Structure formats: structure tokens, C-alpha cells
Amino acid sequence: MRPVRRSYDEATARGRIDGLLDAGTFREFCGPTARRSSPHLPALGLPVSFDDGVVVGEGRLDGRPVLIGSQEGGFMGGSVGEVHGAKLTGLLERGLDVEPAAVVLLLDSGGVRLQEANAGLIAMGEIQRAVFRVRAAGVPVIAAIGGRNGCYGGMSIVARSCDWIVVSEQGRLSISGPEVIEAVEGIEEFDAQDRALVWRTMGGKHRRLLGEVDALVENSIEAFRMAVIGWLEQPRPLDLAAVEAEHARLEARLRRFAECRDGLDVWRDLGVERPEEIPELDADAFNAVVASMEERDR
Amino acid sequence: MDHLEFEFEGRGHSPRRGHALVGVVGSGNLEVLLEHAELGGNCSAVVDTSIRGFDSLWERVLADFVDRHRLADVRISVNDGGATPAVVTLRLDQAAAEIREEQS
Structure with a gap:
């Protein structure tokens, strides 16, 4: 019987990790019972999430040790607040200590969480610096982009700081999102409602043709898994x-x-x-x- | 935001797993965290919700949940983005099914 293909973009952050890693090998750091939620959102009358919208931990991929982070696009658009950012930075810095076969980042984010703007902006700088430190130590950092939120703002800069990027057609990668460009430059410059235009200018295929990403795969967790396995222990020169x-x-x-x-x-x-x-x-x-x-x- | 806390009389079974998390905090959605806790056989619930003024409805939905699944020694924690009672019940049932599974 043919194995069931699991959609990458419909899976949650946890579902993507479960499907990507070798079965049963994932161990989470700072999991939901630790309740490391945002200290800023309650002051604004907004609900928090127990993991602040990102799951980080370690596991095995094709038998080899990896560190992995996965953004939950369903919580505030996968946006990076203070805790969310600190978890990603900590994950990357752990890569310096344990030297895994790769640090894998499953990105699904609109960028900085605007409700935590300053803390989120600082977090972006910290994440990017940590990516380069890990890379300088010879550990490859691999980004996967195939979620509903694509990869925008500061997270797009983080993605392009990595060794390798795999996308699906659904994945989009750009600094400014369609609505931002339309608001700033006008609808003559960019019509954010024109979804086909959005995909022709930011989508996975366009980014692959431009050479900004290294692989395009179908929208299945298994396809992402195979692409990531191909880059384990394969750092790019930095x-x-x-x-x-x-x-x-x-x-x-x-x-x-x-x-x-x-x-x-x-x-x-x-x-x-x-x-x-x-x-x-x-x-x-x-x-x-x-x-x-x-x-x-x- | 409303912060609600409830206590319920337990109904028998301590869970096998340490914890279970289901759902995502989004508009009309919620996350439910169930944890095994020493509560003298009872259950407790903490609800943080973006919608104010539904204390008694939350209490009834959660009391019904504890009763139907015959839970004991479970701490229920909810972060709610304005889910309807039907969605709340669905997520609670998913979490109960998960925490009953054998530890993998």
C-alpha cells in the first residue's frame, strides 16, 4: 500500500516536526508545561500561547542528531516576539555545544510580532547572529518554507542567512509582504489582491528560478524530509x-x-x-x- | 481578557501520560493543555480567554468534560482566542483522548 502523503502546509508546527524526524525521537526544550509564554501580550489584552508559537528541541533525522525549531503559523501569524525569538536563538546556540548534523528551521512567519516590536526586532538580530555563529562552527543551518504564512520580514533575512533553503510552491519568501508593498507604494506598483501575481513574484518557484532557494518540493512532509536529509553535514562556505x-x-x-x-x-x-x-x-x-x-x- | 479558575470533583481515572497539548490559539480557536497533577483525585482548570463575561458557560462546559471522561488528578489549562462552545468541547475531547494514550 502506498504510504499516506501528509500535507506540509496543513500540518501544525508539532505535526511537521513529528513527520520530519525519525519516529519517536523528538525531545522538546521549554515545552508547553514550562509555560514560557509572552510577558507582553496580557498587558495588551491578548491571549498567549504556552509555547509562544514556536516548538524547539532535538531529535534524529535519518539516524543522525539534529536540532529543530518549528514556527506555529496559526498563532499570531508565526510572528516573532521576545520569548519566541529567545527560543530560536537558544536552539541555535545549543548547536555550538552539541555540533549536530544540522540545525533545521521550519519557518512559517510574517516576521516581527508588532505587539512586541522592539523586543521582536532585537530577537531578529540575535537569531541572525546565532545562525552565523553556528555556520562559522561548521554546522549547517537548513530552512524549510512551506506554510500558510510564508516567510516574511526579519524571518526572510534569517532564512537567507542559512546554508540551504527548501520551499514548496505554497511557500513564499520576501522581505515585505504584498499588503505592505501595496500600502507603501500604491496599488499601481503592486496589487496585493492579485494572488497569482503574489506567487509569481514571491512564490517558491520564482525563488527557485532566481537561485535564492536550493530546492523546490511538493507539498508533503516526506518531500521536505528527503530534501533536508540531503544537506545534513553539508555546510556551505562562509x-x-x-x-x-x-x-x-x-x-x-x-x-x-x-x-x-x-x-x-x-x-x-x-x-x-x-x-x-x-x-x-x-x-x-x-x-x-x-x-x-x-x-x-x- | 478574563482569567478564570475552577475546581471540580474528580471522577476516577488518573491519566497515563504526563501531559497532552492540542489546538492553536487563533481567532475562534484555542489550545488545551492537560497535565497529570497530584490534586487529591480532583481536577482544576485555568482559563485565559479574550472574550469576557462567559464564566458560568465555561464552568458548565468544563464540568461536563470532567464528568464525561471520568478524569481525576488532571490540571486543565486553556488559552482561548474566542472559540465557540462546540469548538471548546471538540478540543477538550481531543486532549482527553491524547492523555489517555499509553506513553510512547
């Missing part, structure tokens, strides 16, 4: 030469696509043969397109 090469790549990209108004324009410019068909392709067909382009550019 030195001055790597950073300068990345800056040069981004500068060239900005110049090349400066006149593009839509993801479609970018894909056409990249040499995708039938760009208008990209949104309709399933993960396998899409990855075949990416592979043929990489073959051509080699």
Missing part, C-alpha cells in the same frame, strides 16, 4: 570570498532585471521557454525545467 561573490551576484541580478515588472518577465529573460506555463507545473515537471536550464548554462 568566508569573505563567499560573501563578496554573493554580493556581486545580487548586484548583477538587480541590473539585469531592473526593468522587469512581473515574475513572468524575469523567467522569460532567464530563458524559460514557456514562462506562462510555470505556475501550472507540478514539482517534478518544474524541477525538470530547472535542470534543463542548469544544463544549458553549464
Whole structure:
């Protein structure tokens, strides 16, 4: 019998960890019974969550030890408050002590929790600094993005600070969300109600074609698991030469696509043969397109 | 916000697992945490809810829950984002089913 495919985007933060790790190996740090909830939300008359919307702990993946954090998008949009951020920072810093095969971050977040704005902003800096410290120690940090909230704001910066990123088509990755861009720049610049446009400019396929993420998988926990396993114990170089090469790549990209108004324009410019068909392709067909382009550019 | 605390007379069975957590705090949803606690065979409940003024309804829903599942020595903790009584009952039942499972 074919095993049941479990949807990644419909699973809770805990369900994603359970499905991703080897069965029964997860051990949570600061779990719900510790009641490390937000000290700020009650003052604003808002309900708290026992885990402040993030689950952190350790377990095994393909038999190898990993640290893993998972944001709960259903609680305040996966937003990062003071406690939420401290749990992620602590998880990453533990990576310096135990040197796991990877630190895995299952991101599903709109960014800083605005009700805890200053504490949340500081937390973002702390998380990012911790990512780089872990990477400097040679432990790969892997981000997975496939939840309803995508990965926005400060968390998008954290994601792009990681060694590897796996997305599904449902996942979106961008600094500013559609509504923010529309509010700041006007509807002529960006129509946040145009969902197809949102996916063509921020969605997983667009990010994969631009080379900002390393793998696109179907919306199943098993597919995410296989992608993450492939990167265990595989850190990317993090030195001055790597950073300068990345800056040069981004500068060239900005110049090349400066006149593009839509993801479609970018894909056409990249040499995708039938760009208008990209949104309709399933993960396998899409990855075949990416592979043929990489073959051509080699 | 309302902070409510209740005590209920226990109905027999101490749970097998240490704790169970179900649900997510969101609009119209809630999280329920059940924990095994030494309460002399009784049950206690703490509810933090964004909706004010439903003390007696919470008390009746929780008393019915303790009664139906014949719980004892269980601490019930609820963070509520304005769930309806039907959703509250569903989450409570899910949590009770989980805490009754054998420890894995």
C-alpha cells in the first residue's frame, strides 16, 4: 500500500516536526508545561500561547542528531516576539555545544510580532547572529518554507542567512509582504489582491528560478524530509570570498532585471521557454525545467 | 481578557501520560493543555480567554468534560482566542483522548 502523503502546509508546527524526524525521537526544550509564554501580550489584552508559537528541541533525522525549531503559523501569524525569538536563538546556540548534523528551521512567519516590536526586532538580530555563529562552527543551518504564512520580514533575512533553503510552491519568501508593498507604494506598483501575481513574484518557484532557494518540493512532509536529509553535514562556505561573490551576484541580478515588472518577465529573460506555463507545473515537471536550464548554462 | 479558575470533583481515572497539548490559539480557536497533577483525585482548570463575561458557560462546559471522561488528578489549562462552545468541547475531547494514550 502506498504510504499516506501528509500535507506540509496543513500540518501544525508539532505535526511537521513529528513527520520530519525519525519516529519517536523528538525531545522538546521549554515545552508547553514550562509555560514560557509572552510577558507582553496580557498587558495588551491578548491571549498567549504556552509555547509562544514556536516548538524547539532535538531529535534524529535519518539516524543522525539534529536540532529543530518549528514556527506555529496559526498563532499570531508565526510572528516573532521576545520569548519566541529567545527560543530560536537558544536552539541555535545549543548547536555550538552539541555540533549536530544540522540545525533545521521550519519557518512559517510574517516576521516581527508588532505587539512586541522592539523586543521582536532585537530577537531578529540575535537569531541572525546565532545562525552565523553556528555556520562559522561548521554546522549547517537548513530552512524549510512551506506554510500558510510564508516567510516574511526579519524571518526572510534569517532564512537567507542559512546554508540551504527548501520551499514548496505554497511557500513564499520576501522581505515585505504584498499588503505592505501595496500600502507603501500604491496599488499601481503592486496589487496585493492579485494572488497569482503574489506567487509569481514571491512564490517558491520564482525563488527557485532566481537561485535564492536550493530546492523546490511538493507539498508533503516526506518531500521536505528527503530534501533536508540531503544537506545534513553539508555546510556551505562562509568566508569573505563567499560573501563578496554573493554580493556581486545580487548586484548583477538587480541590473539585469531592473526593468522587469512581473515574475513572468524575469523567467522569460532567464530563458524559460514557456514562462506562462510555470505556475501550472507540478514539482517534478518544474524541477525538470530547472535542470534543463542548469544544463544549458553549464 | 478574563482569567478564570475552577475546581471540580474528580471522577476516577488518573491519566497515563504526563501531559497532552492540542489546538492553536487563533481567532475562534484555542489550545488545551492537560497535565497529570497530584490534586487529591480532583481536577482544576485555568482559563485565559479574550472574550469576557462567559464564566458560568465555561464552568458548565468544563464540568461536563470532567464528568464525561471520568478524569481525576488532571490540571486543565486553556488559552482561548474566542472559540465557540462546540469548538471548546471538540478540543477538550481531543486532549482527553491524547492523555489517555499509553506513553510512547
